[in-house]
Amino acid sequence: MQTATAAIPSSTSKRELPKETLLQMHSLMLRARLLEERLIRMQKQGDGYFWIGGPGEEAFNIPFGMLVHKGQGPEFDYLHLHYRSNAVALAMGADPVDFMRQMKNTASDPFSRGRNFAGHPSIRKWNLVPVSSPIEVQYAMAPGTAIANKRAGGKGISIVTGGDAGTAEGEFASCMIWSTRPGNELPVLMVVTNNQFGISTPAATQHGEQRISDRGKAFGMRTATIDGQDPEYVYFQLQEVMEYVRRERKPFLLEVMVSRLYGHSSSSGANFVGDEFDCLPAFEKKLEERGYLARKDADDMRAAITQEYLEAAKRVREEAMPPQEDAFTHVFEETNHVAWKKGN
Amino acid sequence: MSTMVQAVRMALHVGEDRLGVTDIFGEDVGAPLGGVFTATQGLKTTWNSPLDERGLIGTAIGLALAGQTPVAEIQFCDYAFNTIDLLKLAGGMAWSSGGDWNCPLVVMTPVGSGIHGSIYHSHSFDAQATRIPGWKVVMPSTPRDAYGLMLSAIVDPNPVMVLIPKALMRVKHAAGEEIPGEPDERTLSKMIDAPIGDRSQWVPQWPATPDLFIPFGKARMVREGEHVTVVCYGRMVRECTAAAEILAPEGISVEVIDLRSLHPYDWPMLTASIRKTGRVLYVNEDTEITNFGEHLIRRTVDELFYELQAPPKLLAGAHLPGIGLADNLEKASVPQRDGIVDALRALARHEP
Ligand SMILES: Cc1ncc(C[n+]2csc(CCOP(=O)(O)OP(=O)(O)O)c2C)c(N)n1
Ligand SMILES: [Mg+2]
Numbered sequence: 001m002q003t004a005t006a007a008i009p010s011s012t013s014k015r016e017l018p019k020e021t022l023l024q025m026h027s028l029m030l031r032a033r034l035l036e037e038r039l040i041r042m043q044k045q046g047d048g049y050f051w052i053g054g055p056g057e058e059a060f061n062i063p064f065g066m067l068v069h070k071g072q073g074p075e076f077d078y079l080h081l082h083y084r085s086n087a088v089a090l091a092m093g094a095d096p097v098d099f100m101r102q103m104k105n106t107a108s109d110p111f112s113r114g115r116n117f118a119g120h121p122s123i124r125k126w127n128l129v130p131v132s133s134p135i136e137v138q139y140a141m142a143p144g145t146a147i148a149n150k151r152a153g154g155k156g157i158s159i160v161t162g163g164d165a166g167t168a169e170g171e172f173a174s175c176m177i178w179s180t181r182p183g184n185e186l187p188v189l190m191v192v193t194n195n196q197f198g199i200s201t202p203a204a205t206q207h208g209e210q211r212i213s214d215r216g217k218a219f220g221m222r223t224a225t226i227d228g229q230d231p232e233y234v235y236f237q238l239q240e241v242m243e244y245v246r247r248e249r250k251p252f253l254l255e256v257m258v259s260r261l262y263g264h265s266s267s268s269g270a271n272f273v274g275d276e277f278d279c280l281p282a283f284e285k286k287l288e289e290r291g292y293l294a295r296k297d298a299d300d301m302r303a304a305i306t307q308e309y310l311e312a313a314k315r316v317r318e319e320a321m322p323p324q325e326d327a328f329t330h331v332f333e334e335t336n337h338v339a340w341k342k343g344n
Numbered sequence: 345m346s347t348m349v350q351a352v353r354m355a356l357h358v359g360e361d362r363l364g365v366t367d368i369f370g371e372d373v374g375a376p377l378g379g380v381f382t383a384t385q386g387l388k389t390t391w392n393s394p395l396d397e398r399g400l401i402g403t404a405i406g407l408a409l410a411g412q413t414p415v416a417e418i419q420f421c422d423y424a425f426n427t428i429d430l431l432k433l434a435g436g437m438a439w440s441s442g443g444d445w446n447c448p449l450v451v452m453t454p455v456g457s458g459i460h461g462s463i464y465h466s467h468s469f470d471a472q473a474t475r476i477p478g479w480k481v482v483m484p485s486t487p488r489d490a491y492g493l494m495l496s497a498i499v500d501p502n503p504v505m506v507l508i509p510k511a512l513m514r515v516k517h518a519a520g521e522e523i524p525g526e527p528d529e530r531t532l533s534k535m536i537d538a539p540i541g542d543r544s545q546w547v548p549q550w551p552a553t554p555d556l557f558i559p560f561g562k563a564r565m566v567r568e569g570e571h572v573t574v575v576c577y578g579r580m581v582r583e584c585t586a587a588a589e590i591l592a593p594e595g596i597s598v599e600v601i602d603l604r605s606l607h608p609y610d611w612p613m614l615t616a617s618i619r620k621t622g623r624v625l626y627v628n629e630d631t632e633i634t635n636f637g638e639h640l641i642r643r644t645v646d647e648l649f650y651e652l653q654a655p656p657k658l659l660a661g662a663h664l665p666g667i668g669l670a671d672n673l674e675k676a677s678v679p680q681r682d683g684i685v686d687a688l689r690a691l692a693r694h695e696p
Contacts, residue, residue, distance in 0.1 A: 074410045113442030122441035129409055130441040137433055140399055144406015144414075147367070151412075158406070174399035181394070330443035331478055336501035337446050340411025
């Protein structure tokens with residue numbers, strides 16, 4: 001089997017981030033991983049019906065969340081994410097307990113009031129568009145928010161993410177076409193997190209293109225395929241790509257090679273997959289080598305966060321479920337929450 | 345004295361001018377054509393889109409979420425079927441996020457038969473549209489309703505679909521149903537219809553028309569009657585009204601209701617009418633299996649069974665893949681005036 005890092009540009013960063021940033025990144029990666037592991041555990045113990053998430057993508061998702069120009073309205077970034085993106089929201093400052101609430105489908109689930117699966121956040125105050133299950137639809141929406149970004153005149157861009165297999169859907173092409181209309185190019189950062197699988201189907205059995213990112217070239221888009229396993233490297237790469245989109249107000253197609261450490265979802269067992277590259281221990285090793293992190297400190301952190309999440313999950317278990325009549329709320333809205341005027 | 349297509353155009357102008365519309369877009373919607381039916385001629389915020397209906401709806405959703413006020417046109421509803429996934433997404437945006445977001449956008453699209461449109465320019469969309477929760481769905485049958493419903497669609501915080509009967513695009517007002525402020529036919533045409541030939545220098549002159557919001561969920565009483573109720577919308581309103589006129593000399597008095605707002609719909613008006621007549625015919629052009637009229641019949645039976653004098657009836661399109669081009673084929677597959685007359689007569693004469 002091809003490895004996730006086969007024949008793509010070197011993943012080691014020549015430049016270095018300050019120690020504090022690296023430690024913050026590590027802490028977020030660890031939290032994101034332990035949160036997913038807690039969610040998996042909750043599902044297996046019957047505190048939820050389904051798990052899907054992004055363990056194995058933290059080295060991409062955490063720098064991504066840290067680099068978002070976060071806020072509400074078209075002067076800020078819009079995020080059109082897919083179901084492996086909890087870590088992005090976590091890095092932006094989301095409360096980990098809220099993801100447990102969504103897993104347990106409690107009334108207090110702020111993302112969907114107990115309506116949607118785990119891994120489907122919605123955070124309007126940060127322009128995080130509701131994650132939905134149909135593959136690729138988010139790529140059709142990104143040009144719309146990007147038009148608003150462009151009009152607003154700030155540095156906000158629209159960032160859309162999805163998997164490799166999903167790029168076969170028409171919306172992927174839609175996004176490239178709508179973002180590159182001559183004279184109307186849009187600030188869209190198209191990201192594909194390539195784990196080389198769609199559920200059970202290896203990418204190589206269905207896709208003849210050499211690289212997914214190559215497809216952007218036909219549209220005159222800048223493109224890149226990068227290794228998504230070293231967060232420091234990803235941080236610099238992503239920063240550069242984002243700067244390009246922010247400055248030029250033009251789209252970029254970025255393919256990021258990632259791992260899928262617990263399989264597709266709970267439907268495929270959600271068990272740890274031994275043969276995929278794990279970005280977290282690799283990053284910890286790097287931090288140890290630089291003398292930034294002691295093994296024992298990392299272990300202590302892990303133990304403390306594990307305990308914190310265990311206790312949080314226990315509390316969430318006691319929270320109220322939505323009553324039946326709640327199903328009938330928010331079919332139609334009476335007020336326009338998304339109405340936006342400069343200075344709001 | 346405007347046509348429906350002019351009324352839509354005037355409403356969109358009011359939308360751009362006073363109601364914050366930011367984008368009117370779709371295939372061939374921008375200059376110079378202004379839409380294949382000219383519904384978007386001379387407007388300020390129009391633009392031509394790629395030929396990609398899923399991209400169109402997706403972009404409209406994105407614009408809406410980012411606080412813009414988009415009106416997207418699907419050139420013919422026949423080509424909206426590949427967007428259903430995205431329409432569901434728009435309809436579910438508020439609900440799925442527990443009210444975190446809402447999705448204020450308008451989709452307008454020409455529907456129905458009656459212009460010899462053959463298989464792929466004659467489809468209806470009301471059965472599909474009303475099956476997608478979270479959408480408001482309207483279908484005007486007069487220019488004034490097209491104007492007023494479009495204005496309501498533009499300011500609504502939810503996704504709204506405006507289904508425009510193609511066969512009525514050029515139809516004019518009945519006397520007394522003008523949009524306030526509109527000039528006579530010739531003057532209006534000079535003011536807002538693009539000239540033939542070079543249009544690059546042309547600027548429309550918009551008549552001053554008011555904020556005439558026609559509320560959703562309110563049907564229009566077209567004609568009061570005593571013996572039998574017919575509930576219809578779009579192109580079928582003219583056919584049903586004509587049928588009522590044909591039956592009047594026979595002493596059969598038909599109450600004609602133009603539903604015009606399909607979801608939400610005016611159940612109070614329907615209830616009052618059916619209670620009065622005890623007999624109801626639902627008429628629309630969409631195919632008859634899993635038809636919106638079937639829902640209305642189900643509700644009629646559920647709630648008004650003991651007040652009925654005859655079984656409620658539906659006249660709808662035949663369950664066929666399309667509407668054939670030849671006149672006879674179209675007649676065989678879409679409700680016709682004669683068939684409506686027969687159905688109303690049979691209902692009126694039915695002995696319980
Ligand atoms: C339109 C659509 N078709 C099918 C599915 C079922 N499904 C869910 S995930 C998935 C595979 C997606 O693979 P990829 O795009 O590579 O993303 P990954 O899960 O690997 O991150 C499929 C087929 C879906 N959710 N949506
Ligand atoms: Mg994949």
